[in-house]
Amino acid sequence: MRGAVISPDGAVVPPGYGPDPVPAGRKAGAVLDAATLLLGNAQRLLDDHSRAVTCVRDAFHPLQQELVGVELGAIPLSRLKEVTAGRLRLGALEQAGLTSVREVHEAGRHALRQLPGVGAHTADQAVAAAGRIAEAVGETVSVRIDVDHPEPRTTALVAALHRLVGAGPGLRRAHDTADRLGTRLRGLLPEAEPARGRLRMALSGRDRRARALGAADRIRGLLDEAAEADVPLLLAQVSADLLREPASEIECWVDFELRSAEYYSLLAETVGSAPDLASSEGFIPSEIAGRVRAQQLDDTRLRVSLRGYQSFGARFALAQRRVIIGDEMGLGKTVQAIAALAHLAARGGTHFMVVCPNSVLINWTREIGTRSTLRAIPVHGPERQEAFSEWREGGGVAVTTFDSLHTLPLPRHGQPEPAVREAGKPRPAGPEPAGPHMLVVDEAHYVKNPDTRRSRAMSGWTEQAGHVLFLTGTPMENRVAEFRSLIRRLQPALAPDVQGIDAVAGSHAFRRAVAPAYLRRNQRDVLAELPALVQVDEWEELGADDLAAYREAVSAAHFMRMRRAAYARPETSAKLGRLRELVAEAAANELKVVVFSYFREVLAAVRQALGEGVFGPLSGDVPGARRQHTVDRFTAAPGHAVLLSQIQAGGIGLNMQAASVVILCEPQVKPTLEHQAVARAHRMGQVRPVHVHRLLTVDSLDQRLLDILADKNRLFDAYARRSDLAEATPDAIDVSDRDIARRIVEEEQLRLATGTGTNAPG
Structure with missing residues (x-):
């Protein structure tokens, strides 16, 4: 028909x-x-x-x-x-x-x-x-x-x-x-x-x-x-x-x-x-790893490809909802957080928040815009309330600082949205969720002490957020108890399992207990291509003037003056002399150098010793935007260049892969400060071997400090890294910064008074 x-x-x-x-x-x-x-x-x-x-x-x-x-x-x-x-x-x-x-x-x-x-x-x-x-x-x-x-x-x-x-x-x-x-x-x-x-x-x-x-x-x-x-x-x-x-x-x-x-x-x-599967998954128990593998990751709003371990980290944050990613410095914790944010945004999430140190606020804003299609809104400075209102009304990623957070009004009380809706489905009728769909806290060890104002402000926001992701390469610095406080903040139900387990059963049991909320991978396990890290301790003799300054500081029981006494007479300083030699060698090879010190006076002496053409110094009172601008100019400079930075200001958040020579002017009381500083250069994206030179003096506090740091590093390895052999308990080596200072001062006073012993490297 x-x-x-x-x-x-x-x-x-x-x-x-x-x-x-x-x-x-x-x-x-x-x-x-x-x-x-x-x-x-x-x-x-x-x-x-x-x-x-x-x-x-x-x-x-x-x-x-x-x-x-x-x-x-x-x-x-x-x-x-x-x-x-x-x-x-x-x-x-x-x-x-x-x-x-x-x-x-x-x-x-x-x-x-x-x-x-x-x-x-x-x-x-x-x-x-x-x-x-x-x-x-x-x-x-x-x-x-x-x-x-x-x-x-x-x-x-x-x-x-x-x-x-x-x-x-x-x-x-x-x-x-x-x-x-x-x-x-x-x-x-x-x-x-x-x-x-x-x-x-x-x-x-x-x-x-x-x-x-x-x-x-x-x-x-x-x-x-x-x-x-x-x-x-x-x-x-x-x-x-x-x-x-x-x-x-x-x-x-x-x-x-x-x-x-x-x-x-x-x-x-x-x-x-690709790295071994167990390594890339942080050696977490198989039942948790299986749950994370089953978690899908929507990357339609990402502008960057993820490595396998980074994808797993983002899915860990999504599947477990309230966690710490404690990856070693340089493994891309920022991009893992952005991937989790992008997934939630692709599934209908609208409001997100990042809390970070002031020094990296600009970096976070840049990274979000570069690596995703999400809109970043800096909520900081005199106009932060207007920016916060803009975020509340229009959504996006609010990027604020620890010091600004307590000035922002908490969301109204109530439960956050239980889950982000599936893509394409309309939002259910009713009020908006009480808090952000995800709260990301960078350098989360800043809020390890629950009694501080910044920690109390953080607690209010974590209670209201749908997902919470703490980022830190140093979840505990001196005390395992500090690590436990972060875990309790995220998953209180784990607290009974974690409390006291370290002293009874050691690090293996501790890591298993915190596995539902804690993921850590190390560079050596997942970045096979990372160039070599060559660390050299540069030992020098104190000159007569520096030795006199050191003895005076010991007599006055002034720990900080003891630490910087080697630079008291810049014109005769043995450490400064070696530093000039190292910089000259780097210049001959057209390598960039970053110099870290805890003390501004030391950096001023270094700047004077090196002359013109030195970038920085970066310090705590330099606004974050200026710090980033300085690092950008240092990176863009052709050939050799030198950047000076206080270790507590430049050692966190800023990327310095352009530098392949790192000079530490003195050993640090906190080993994490040194780890963070070195990781600014020795990280994913570095294409040259990184040479780290630590300037030290014999017959001074430097050797005693190194011995104590070695113990503190062993504690960190046992509890915060994977360690099949270490079974140390914190009671044996758990000391505070104040304890270290008092102990070293007393030992040095005794040594100089009796004229016995030596601190020469062994």
Whole structure:
């Protein structure tokens, strides 16, 4: 019948009798043509990505094999016997002059069989054992790209990675979308093919027609979803980026130096050299890790690709709701927090808050705008109340400081929204949630003491927030009790399990008890590409003038004057003399230097000793925006430059990857201050080895302080880091800063009075 259509049940419906049941004829044909075109674009992107990945792997493999060869060359031949449980006979191989596993691995079966006394069985066993060792070594070696010594092979690798990095953060989303669409369309298109024409439908059986119409309908839904999410544009943009050739090798190297973290992240993802799963998940119990893995992470509002461990950290914050991420400095805690905020925003969240030290407020505002599509609103300074009102009315991320928080009105009492709504669903009727959907607290150890004003203000906001994320690389500085106070603030239900457990059962039980609220990863576990950290203690003799100043400070029992006595006479100071030598050496190599001291007077002496052209000093009374501006100018300066900073001002929050030489003018009472300061330079994004020089003097308090710091570091390792061996209890070494000062003063007074003992390094 002319003009008739086929209904889903196979009946012929004359024209004019009821609606067209589903797309058929030319309608269905247009839908299927559009789907075929989209499938082709998706497949082209997958093919382009596959070729780019192959280029990276081809460039990476010879570099990795060279490192494996070096490692195998250091492994004696006798280790082959261990791999074969003693079954392999090595006598003939040794008599032939073979001494290392590398020689066996490179020789191969045929060459070994030609050796006198080596039979086929021995040769096969030896090569197989060497291969197993080579595989194990291959999983441990790390290819580091030396930006200062480029050569053809590393240039090829950087150029291959440049194409993937240039595709931007949309690459992963485009690839996953193309893969998902391709799988679904390849299954649906053949099934929907009869719906292209009425004749095909008429010649198909009833079940076949029903399946074709259903498949066509599902394809239409897929096309609508793709159009709504701008998938065709995303695929086209990323494909164009993958096909774009770099202008030059120099462009690739410059881009690598600027964005090395992204290059190394893609390299690890591409060649499968990601860190051990347990390491990247902070060795938390399997039941918690499983819950976190099941947590989805919506990255549609992110502008940066996450590493695997960073994605896990963001999902940990979402799944566990009220937690501490205590990752070691330089692992990207900020971006993990932003990823969690972006997820909640993508699922309908509107109001978020970040509380941080004044020194990093500008950095947080920048990072939120650079790494996500969220709007950051600084709530600080004279106009903070107006900014706060703007945030309350329009939403976004309010970025404020610890000192400003108590001036902001708390949300009205009530329960925060229990969960963010799913994307696309309208907000339920009723009042807005009482507090922000997520509260992020950077350097959360600032509120470890519950009796301070800033801690009381923080408690009010944490009670009202839907999610709370504390960030700190130093969750406890001197006392395990301080760490417990943060845990109690987040998850009071854990307090009974944590209280007193350290003294009874040690660090393992303590970490298991706090696992639901605490995640920590260390650089050595998850950043295999991080350049070397070389730490050197520079010991000097006190000059006559400095020794006189030191004795005077000891006699007066003035601990702080004792610490800076080595700089009392700048013109004869041995420490300043060594510092000038180190800076001169860095200048000769065009390296940037950052100099840290606790004391402004010391930095003033350093500035005078070095002359003009020195940046800073950064200090506590320099506004955060000016600190960031100074760091930016230091970073942008061509070649050698020196930045001076008080360690408590510049050692937190600011990124100083441009510096590859760090000079500590004196040891610090708190080891965390030194860790934080060094981590400003030795962090993700650093492309050069970082050399840390700590200036020390013999026959002074420096050695005594180092001994005490070593004990405090062991406490931190046992409770705040992963440690399978340490079982220290805080009772043995838990001391406060005041205790340290009094103890050192008394010991130095006794030593100088009796003339016994020495503090020379041992």
